[in-house]
Amino acid sequence: MNLQEETYRILGQRLLDEFDSIKLVGWAVNAMKMGCDSESLVILAGLDYESTEEREEYFWKSIKELNLDIQKEESELINYYANHVAREVLNRSISPLSGLKKMNAVCRTTEYDSKYIQFYEISEDLDYLNYGSHPPIYNQGITKENTEQFIIREFELFLECEELGIDHETREMAFCNNCKKITTPELKTKYQLKRPFTYQVFVCQNCHSNKIDSFASQAGKEKILNRIKLTQHET
Secondary structure, eight states, rough: HHHHHHHHHHHHHHTTTTOOOOHHHHHHHHHTTOOOOHHHHHHHHTTTTTTTTHHHHHHHHHHHHTTOOOOOHHHHHHHHHHHHHHHHEEEEEEEHHHHHHHHHHHHHHTOOOTTTTTHHHHHHHHHHHHHHHSOOOOOOOOOOOSSHHHHHHHHHHHHHHHHOOOOOHTTOOOETTTTTTTOEEEEEEOOOOSSEEEEEEOOTTTOOOOOOTTTTSSSHHHHHHHHHHHHHHOO
């Protein structure tokens, strides 16, 4: 990672609620290890026990002195950081659970953006598993035994979505196991001979089957991404 990429990463991380300004000192130290040099950078690298205000002051001075590009939208910077976390998990630089915690911070900061919501849902299901209140709600395949592998797979799918440029509209879709179509699911009212006499269920927009896998699930995500890749290959 070069200094420009490292700067995008730290700017994205800086936007999170739980950000600790000591990380700016780490950024300065890494920059110096890369061979960069400026008066403010040297000062920032030594501010281990100083205030956030002073660290911030010398961070921005360092940015200016090193002529680094910071012209990106906040959402781009946060996404850059999220991609960095995913790569850290997959190359085993951090544990899957540590990566999950970091992505939950991203999810909260982005007000539960659909790009990151699956990590929050995994955390919710892990709470249900660990405290025994009831079975997982969002991820039916997750267990105490496969937790780490399940999280790793979610990070793999996250980066695959990034590579394919999956938009928010696609994230609202589902794969129908009956007609094999990918559509936006719709709510359908069903009836039964016991209370409650009516209930609602999501069904395929094409054939109205409820045998669907939403994009939010790993199964649905895999099927939809495979279809998209097949279509791209054919064209």
